[in-house]
Amino acid sequence: MAERGFALAPYRQDHVPAGSDDDPARWTKRLWIRQGHRGLDVNLHVRRSGSPNERLALLFRDWLRAHPEAVPAYARFKQVLAQAVPDLATYADVKDPVVDLVVAVAEPWARATGWQSCTTTTARPVAPRR
Numbered sequence: 001m002a003e004r005g006f007a008l009a010p011y012r013q014d015h016v017p018a019g020s021d022d023d024p025a026r027w028t029k030r031l032w033i034r035q036g037h038r039g040l041d042v043n044l045h046v047r048r049s050g051s052p053n054e055r056l057a058l059l060f061r062d063w064l065r066a067h068p069e070a071v072p073a074y075a076r077f078k079q080v081l082a083q084a085v086p087d088l089a090t091y092a093d094v095k096d097p098v099v100d101l102v103v104a105v106a107e108p109w110a111r112a113t114g115w116q117s118c119t120t121t122t123a124r125p126v127a128p129r130r
Contacts (some may be wrong), residue, residue: 001044002089004034005037006033006034006044007026007032007033007034008031008032008033009029009032009033009088009119011029011031011088011089011092012025012029012030013026013027013028013029013053013092014028014029014045014053014056015092015096015099016083017026017056017099017100017103018097019100020095022052025126026051026052026053027051027052027053028047028048028051028053029045029046029047029048029053030045030046031043031044031046032044032046047058051110054117055117056099056103056130058117058118059103059106059107059110059115059117060072060099060102060103060106062106063101063102063105063106063109063110066109066113070102074098074102077095077098078095081094081095
């Protein structure tokens with residue numbers, strides 16, 4: 001990854017959603033960041049296949065795709081937050097509870113629709129990235 005201009009960030013796990021008593025060790029990840037190259041900056045989150053944080057990320061993505069009316073509000077939240085906080089750690093600390101709120105709505109949607117996580121996707125961001 002480094003040969004492709006990515007730097008490994010110090011973040012080693014995802015936030016365990018509020019109300020969950022899951023073992024944080026199950027939420028490990030690696031975050032690779034690339035900035036200043038041609039095209040968009042990239043935050044690449046690498047999670048273990050079948051892990052709860054992989055499922056959460058895919059559910060979050062698919063719920064937003066199924067509810068495009070929610071995307072502008074989430075995008076605006078991220079833009080304002082990125083301008084208001086001094087660093088990535090603070091950004092994540094503020095954003096995590098908002099993700100929890102979306103997932104609280106997405107979980108019943110997943111049950112009602114029979115949603116299954118699928119890792120096959122075409123990369124397309126749902127909101128501008130910081």
